[in-house]
Amino acid sequence: xxxxxxxxxxxxxxxxxxxxxxxxxxxxxxxxxxxxxxxxxxxxxxxxxxxxxxxxxxxxxxxxxxxxxxxxxxxxxxxxxxxxxxxxxxxxxxxxxxxxxxxxxxxxxxxxxxxxxxxxxxxxxxxxxxxxxxxxxxxxxxxxxxxxxxxxxxxxxxxx
Amino acid sequence: xxxxxxxxxxxxxxxxxxxxxxxxxxxxxxxxxxxxxxxxxxxxxxxxxxxxxxxxxxxxxxxxxxxxxxxxxxxxxxxxxxxxxxxxxxxxxxxxxxxxxxxxxxxxxxxxxxxxxxxxxxxxxxxxxxxxxxxxxxxxxxxxxxxxxxxxxxxxxxxx
Amino acid sequence: xxxxxxxxxxxxxxxxxxxxxxxxxxxxxxxxxxxxxxxxxxxxxxxxxxxxxxxxxxxxxxxxxxxxxxxxxxxxxxxxx
Amino acid sequence: xxxxxxxxxxxxxxxxxxxxxxxxxxxxxxxxxxxxxxxxxxxxxxxxxxxxxxxxxxxxxxxxxxxxxxxxxxxxxxxxx
Numbered sequence: 001x002x003x004x005x006x007x008x009x010x011x012x013x014x015x016x017x018x019x020x021x022x023x024x025x026x027x028x029x030x031x032x033x034x035x036x037x038x039x040x041x042x043x044x045x046x047x048x049x050x051x052x053x054x055x056x057x058x059x060x061x062x063x064x065x066x067x068x069x070x071x072x073x074x075x076x077x078x079x080x081x082x083x084x085x086x087x088x089x090x091x092x093x094x095x096x097x098x099x100x101x102x103x104x105x106x107x108x109x110x111x112x113x114x115x116x117x118x119x120x121x122x123x124x125x126x127x128x129x130x131x132x133x134x135x136x137x138x139x140x141x142x143x144x145x146x147x148x149x150x151x152x153x154x155x156x157x158x159x160x
Numbered sequence: 161x162x163x164x165x166x167x168x169x170x171x172x173x174x175x176x177x178x179x180x181x182x183x184x185x186x187x188x189x190x191x192x193x194x195x196x197x198x199x200x201x202x203x204x205x206x207x208x209x210x211x212x213x214x215x216x217x218x219x220x221x222x223x224x225x226x227x228x229x230x231x232x233x234x235x236x237x238x239x240x241x242x243x244x245x246x247x248x249x250x251x252x253x254x255x256x257x258x259x260x261x262x263x264x265x266x267x268x269x270x271x272x273x274x275x276x277x278x279x280x281x282x283x284x285x286x287x288x289x290x291x292x293x294x295x296x297x298x299x300x301x302x303x304x305x306x307x308x309x310x311x312x313x314x315x316x317x318x319x320x
Numbered sequence: 321x322x323x324x325x326x327x328x329x330x331x332x333x334x335x336x337x338x339x340x341x342x343x344x345x346x347x348x349x350x351x352x353x354x355x356x357x358x359x360x361x362x363x364x365x366x367x368x369x370x371x372x373x374x375x376x377x378x379x380x381x382x383x384x385x386x387x388x389x390x391x392x393x394x395x396x397x398x399x400x401x
Numbered sequence: 402x403x404x405x406x407x408x409x410x411x412x413x414x415x416x417x418x419x420x421x422x423x424x425x426x427x428x429x430x431x432x433x434x435x436x437x438x439x440x441x442x443x444x445x446x447x448x449x450x451x452x453x454x455x456x457x458x459x460x461x462x463x464x465x466x467x468x469x470x471x472x473x474x475x476x477x478x479x480x481x482x
Contacts, residue, residue, distance in 0.1 A: 011172070011175070012171070012172040015171070015188075015190070019190075019192060019246060020246065021192075021193065021194065021195045021245040021246040022194065022195060022196070023192060023194065024191060024192055024193075024194035025189070025190070025191060025192070026188075026189070026190040026192060027187065027188070027189055027190075027266075028175075028186075028187070028188040028189075028190075029185070029186070029187055029188075029259070029262075029263075030175070030179075030185070030186040030187075030188075031184060031185060031259070031482045032179060032181075032183060032184055032185070032186060032255075033181065033184070034181065034182065034183060034184035034257060035181045035182060036182070036257075047481065048409065048410055049409075049481070050407070050409050050455070050474055050476065052458060053455055053458040053474065054481075056458040057458065078481060078482075085181040086179060086180065086181040089481070089482065090481065090482050095192075097194060097196075099189070099191070099267075099270060102189075103189075103263060103266070103267050106187075106263070107259075107263050110259060110482060113481060113482050114479070114480075114481060114482040115479070116460070116479065117479060117481050117482075118409065118453075118455070118474075118476060118479050118481075119479055119480070119481025119482070120409065120410035120411070120476070120477065120479060120480050120481065121480050121481065122410075132410055132411040132414070132477065132480070133480040134411070134451070134477055134478055134480065135478055135479075135480050137451055137453070137477075137478030137479075139453055139460060139478060139479070140450075140451050140453060140478055143453070143460060143461075143462045143463070144462075144463070191401045207400065208328065208329055209328075209400070210326070210328050210374070210393055210395065212377060213374055213377040213393065214400075216377040217377065238400060238401075249400075249401065250400065250401050270401060273400060273401050274398070274399075274400060274401040275398070276379070276398065277398060277400050277401075278328065278372075278374070278393075278395060278398050278400075279398055279399070279400025279401070280328065280329035280330070280395070280396065280398060280399050280400065281399050281400065282329075292329055292330040292333070292396065292399070293399040294330070294370070294396055294397055294399065295397055295398075295399055297370055297372070297396075297397030297398075299372055299379060299397060299398070300369075300370050300371075300372060300397055303372070303379060303380075303381045303382070304381075304382070
């Protein structure tokens, strides 16, 4: 249950997809376009993805969450294109029998999404300038630290 | 923005109330009626409240969350009466500029709600029996541990 | 003095009523109120060790004093959410 | 061998194209692919230290080898969410 979309995200529909009578807890996270960042004013964000890989990575995150916590269901939706102030860029929902697992899995999903899912945003500042957002990359550091012997012995690429 | 209701909770409306272009993160928590508890099957839950006090306590929790985390807004709604399997008993939403605060404040709100807000549920098991749910009470332990001198010096009752 | 006590949830069910009036000798502590509650309504005794007491909308400890016109509520540990 | 490389986000903007073809001597590592990318498209050089490379839908390290018909993508650190 992962999706990329250029339309506004219907987070209630997303939430309904994970609700279940087997679950006593649902956690929904929304990322929204914030006006102020470090004292500068945003007027909009442009989101771009490597869509085939982004979908695979989002599904891998849901699968990994399912192995780490006893969750009932998980769903992620990310929006692409131009987003105005306050609009929802990402929504993710997770259900589980007990709340601790839903909170932890939800936090894991958004933290890891921001590390490994190939989506990028460009700031449109109110002074008319644009700027690609470049966080310090956990992924760059992780890939750089891997030894060749580990990679070869492992026989596959490190993805997460 | 706290409320008790006997109608189904509209969690999307609740979520919209906390959304803001000042916030980059929204966390919504839903508590739902789970079918299985410790191997027993529930058919419904009956929720009852001391409504005047429950409202005050829910508002106090929102206020306390606002002092502990830089949150933009918080809202809580609790349903009363009979709830069938999968129905939403409680919904709470919190928004903040950054996601860590929204997750932590959301977790705090539901954990503390379950400790101090005077709402009770009665299980209706599938064997026809009913049972009031009695968790081990954090509040009983806290009240028992308070010394009289503390209470008198403090000049007010300990509520949370 | 007489104080009115509201009961909720299992306390209400055990007592068979949602409120009752207790007669207490002043000054009366919350502990004395609980003891009087057990005498007046023996069905509530199993719940007394866990019973929570609120005056107005604040939880109170056993050592606090109860005033005649207090808005008192007694109930079991909460189980909402 | 020739390998096709897709570019995304700032990598695409700096290069002025969303894909290009690199000529590499086999066997070629990801490190050599990055070097060739900088030679072919100098505008990408400021991004090379941070550049991420994916083969198919997996991230790869500098030491891994690139096959001729790989589905290769290069892009800056991700910033979604």
